[in-house]
Amino acid sequence: MKELATWKKVILGIVFVAGGMMLSLPANAASQGKVIVFHAGSLTVPFVEMEKIFESKHPGTDILREAGGSTKMARMISELNKPADIMASADYAVIDKGLIPAKATWNIRFATNQLVLCYTDRSRFASDINAQNWYDILSREGVVWGHSDPNLDPCGYRSLMVLQLAEKYYNKPGLYDLLIANRPKENVRPKSVELVSLLKTGNMDYAWEYLSVAVQHELKYVVLPDEINLGNYRHDDFYKEAKVKVTGKKPGTWMTRTGSSCTYGITLIKEAPNPEGALAFLEYVLSPDGGLKILKDMGQPPFIPCRVPTDGMKKMLPPSLQKLVEVKN
Amino acid sequence: MTGSGHEKKFDPFRSLTVFSTSVIFIFILLPLVEMVLQPSIDSLQETIRDKDVLRAIWLSVYASGLAALISFVFGTPFAFVLARRAFFGKRFVESVVDLPVMIPHPVVGIAILSLAGREHWLGQVMQGVGVRVMGSVTGIVAVLLFVGLPFYINAAKAGFEAVPERLEKVSRSLGASMTGTFLRITFPLAWRSMLAGMIMCTARAISEFGAIVIVAYHPMTAPVMIYERFTAYGMKYSQPVAVWLIFVSLVLFLFLRLVSLPQKSRS
Numbered sequence: 001m002k003e004l005a006t007w008k009k010v011i012l013g014i015v016f017v018a019g020g021m022m023l024s025l026p027a028n029a030a031s032q033g034k035v036i037v038f039h040a041g042s043l044t045v046p047f048v049e050m051e052k053i054f055e056s057k058h059p060g061t062d063i064l065r066e067a068g069g070s071t072k073m074a075r076m077i078s079e080l081n082k083p084a085d086i087m088a089s090a091d092y093a094v095i096d097k098g099l100i101p102a103k104a105t106w107n108i109r110f111a112t113n114q115l116v117l118c119y120t121d122r123s124r125f126a127s128d129i130n131a132q133n134w135y136d137i138l139s140r141e142g143v144v145w146g147h148s149d150p151n152l153d154p155c156g157y158r159s160l161m162v163l164q165l166a167e168k169y170y171n172k173p174g175l176y177d178l179l180i181a182n183r184p185k186e187n188v189r190p191k192s193v194e195l196v197s198l199l200k201t202g203n204m205d206y207a208w209e210y211l212s213v214a215v216q217h218e219l220k221y222v223v224l225p226d227e228i229n230l231g232n233y234r235h236d237d238f239y240k241e242a243k244v245k246v247t248g249k250k251p252g253t254w255m256t257r258t259g260s261s262c263t264y265g266i267t268l269i270k271e272a273p274n275p276e277g278a279l280a281f282l283e284y285v286l287s288p289d290g291g292l293k294i295l296k297d298m299g300q301p302p303f304i305p306c307r308v309p310t311d312g313m314k315k316m317l318p319p320s321l322q323k324l325v326e327v328k329n
Numbered sequence: 330m331t332g333s334g335h336e337k338k339f340d341p342f343r344s345l346t347v348f349s350t351s352v353i354f355i356f357i358l359l360p361l362v363e364m365v366l367q368p369s370i371d372s373l374q375e376t377i378r379d380k381d382v383l384r385a386i387w388l389s390v391y392a393s394g395l396a397a398l399i400s401f402v403f404g405t406p407f408a409f410v411l412a413r414r415a416f417f418g419k420r421f422v423e424s425v426v427d428l429p430v431m432i433p434h435p436v437v438g439i440a441i442l443s444l445a446g447r448e449h450w451l452g453q454v455m456q457g458v459g460v461r462v463m464g465s466v467t468g469i470v471a472v473l474l475f476v477g478l479p480f481y482i483n484a485a486k487a488g489f490e491a492v493p494e495r496l497e498k499v500s501r502s503l504g505a506s507m508t509g510t511f512l513r514i515t516f517p518l519a520w521r522s523m524l525a526g527m528i529m530c531t532a533r534a535i536s537e538f539g540a541i542v543i544v545a546y547h548p549m550t551a552p553v554m555i556y557e558r559f560t561a562y563g564m565k566y567s568q569p570v571a572v573w574l575i576f577v578s579l580v581l582f583l584f585l586r587l588v589s590l591p592q593k594s595r596s
Contacts, residue, residue: 069560071560071561072559072560075559080564122447149546149561151557151561152557152560185464186463186464186465186545186546186547186548187464188547190542190560194543197439197442197543198442198446198463200446201442201443201447201448201449201452202446202447202448202449203442203445203446203447203452203462203463204463247561247562249563250562251558251562251566252379
C-alpha cells in the first residue's frame with residue numbers, strides 16, 4: 001500500500017508538470033517585481049543602461065526586456081496577447097495605429113533619431129564617401145549596401161524615404177530607382193541592427209541605420225542634411241513628400257507610409273501584469289536626469305520634457321507621469 | 330513486471346506507461362492540431378496558389394535535401410571510421426560531431442557569416458572567386474549542413490556498429506577489397522540506418538530558422554517566410570504557410586519511412 005502511495009505521488013507530480021507546461025498561463029510571468037518591456041531594437045543599448053541603473057535603485061524589481069522590430073513587437077501584444085507592461089516604439093505611430101485603443105490609451109513621445117549611412121574602414125570607397133557624393137558611391141557596381149525590411153521595421157521604410165527625399169533635394173530625377181537597382185533583395189534584412197554585424201564582418205559595405213545605432217556600435221557614418229535625414233521635425237512638411245508602399249493587412253495588399261520625423265513613442269499596456277512596477281520604470285525613463293539623459297548620451301536626442309499631442313491625452317496619463325510631459329504637437 | 334500472465338494484479342508501471350504515452354501524445358499533437366485546424370480551407374487554397382509560398386517551400390525542401398545529400402557523401406566514410414576504428418581522441422571527435430546540436434542557432438549563423446565576410450581571409454578567398462554566402466542558397470545549404478550533419482553521422486554510425494564486424498572480416502579474408510566489402514556487405518546491412526539518418530538530417534534542416542535568418546533573409550525558406558508573414562501580416566497569414574510546410578514534410582517523411590521499412594513490417 002505504501003508503494004502505491006509513492007506511485008500516486010509520482011503520477012500526481014507528472015500531472016502537475018505536464019499540466020503546467022501545457023497551460024503555461026501568462027499570469028506565471030507576472031510574478032511580483034517583474035516588469036516586461038517590449039522595445040524597438042534601436043532602443044536596446046540605452047534601455048540596457050536604464051535597466052541596470054533602475055534595478056540598482058529598486059532592488060526588488062526585475063526589468064525583462066524584449067527587443068525587436070516595433071511593428072512585430074506591437075503585434076506580439078495585440079495578436080498573440082503576449083504579456084507586456086510597457087511598449088516603446090521607434091515610430092510613435094505604431095502605438096497609435098496598432099495598440100490604441102485595444103491595448104493602450106495614451107502615447108508619449110520621448111526621443112528622436114535620424115537616419116545616417118553607416119560604414120567601416122574596410123568598406124569599399126570608405127575614404128572617399130561624404131555628404132555630397134554618397135549617392136554616387138551607392139550606385140557604383142560592386143558596392144554592397146542594404147537596409148532593413150520596410151514591411152517589418154520602421155527603419156526600413158525610413159531608409160527608402162531618405163532616398164526619395166534625396167532625389168528631390170539634390171534634384172536628381174530617377175535617383176531613387178537607380179539606387180534601388182543596385183541593391184539586390186538579398187541585402188534587405190528584418191531588423192536594421194542586424195545590418196551592423198554584416199558591416200562588421202565585411203559582408204556589406206554600407207547600411208542605413210539610426211544615428212543612435214551608429215554611435216552605440218562605434219560605426220563610421222555619413223551625416224546627411226536635415227532636409228533629408230528625417231531627424232528634424234521642422235522639416236516635416238518636406239518629409240511628408242516621401243511615400244513608401246509597404247505590405248498591408250494581408251499578402252498582396254499595400255498601404256502607404258508617409259515621411260515624418262523619427263519620434264519614439266512609449267506606452268503602458270492596458271492589461272499590464274505589473275502596472276505599479278511599470279509606472280515606476282516609466283517615471284524613471286521619462287525623467288530628465290534619468291532615462292532621458294542616457295538617451296542623450298547614446299545619440300537619441302530626447303524631448304525635455306516629453307510630449308503628448310493633446311490635453312485630452314495628458315489627462316489620461318497617470319498623475320505621476322503628467323508632470324513629466326507637456327502638450328505639444 | 331509487465332509479463333502477460335498477471336493481468337488482474339494492479340501494476341502501477343503499466344498505468345504509468347499508458348498515462349505518460351497519452352500525455353506525450355497530447356502534448357505533441359494538441360498544438361499542432363490546433364494550428365492545422367485554424368486556417369480556413371479558402372485561405373489554404375489561396376496560400377498554395379501564392380508563388381512566393383511555393384518557392385519558399387520548395388527552397389526549404391531542396392536546400393534540406395541537398396544538405397542531407399552532402400552529409401551522405403562526406404558523412405558516410407567518416408561515420409564508418411567512427412564505428413570501426415578505435416583511435417586516440419575518438420571521444421573528442423565524437424563530441425565535436427555533436428557540437429552543432431547544442432550551439433544556439435543564431436550563433437551558427439553569425440559564425441558562418443563571419444567566416445564569409447571580407448574581414449576573414451576565407452571570406453576574401455570566397456568573394457574573390459565569386460562565392461557569396463550572405464543572402465544566397467549556398468549560405469542556406471551551408472547552415473543546414475552544419476546543423477544536420479550530426480544527425481546523419483550518428484545514425485549511420487549506429488547502423489555500421491550494428492553490422493557484425495565478423496562478416497566484413499570474412500569478406501576481406503576471402504579476398505574482397507575494402508570497397509567491395511563495404512558495398513556488398515556493410516552497405517546492404519546498414520542502408521536503412523543511413524536512410525533514417527538522412528531523413529533526420531533533412532527534418533532537422535527543414536525546421537531550421539534561427540541560423541538561416543541571420544545568413545539569408547532573402548531568398549526565403551519556408552520557416553523564414555512564416556516568420557515574415559507573422560510579423561508583417563499576423564497569425565492569420567502565417568499559419569496557412571506553416572500548415573502547408575507541415576503537410577509537405579509529412580508526405581515526404583512518410584514516403585521515406587515506408588521505403589526504409591523492411592519487407593515484413595518492423596513494428
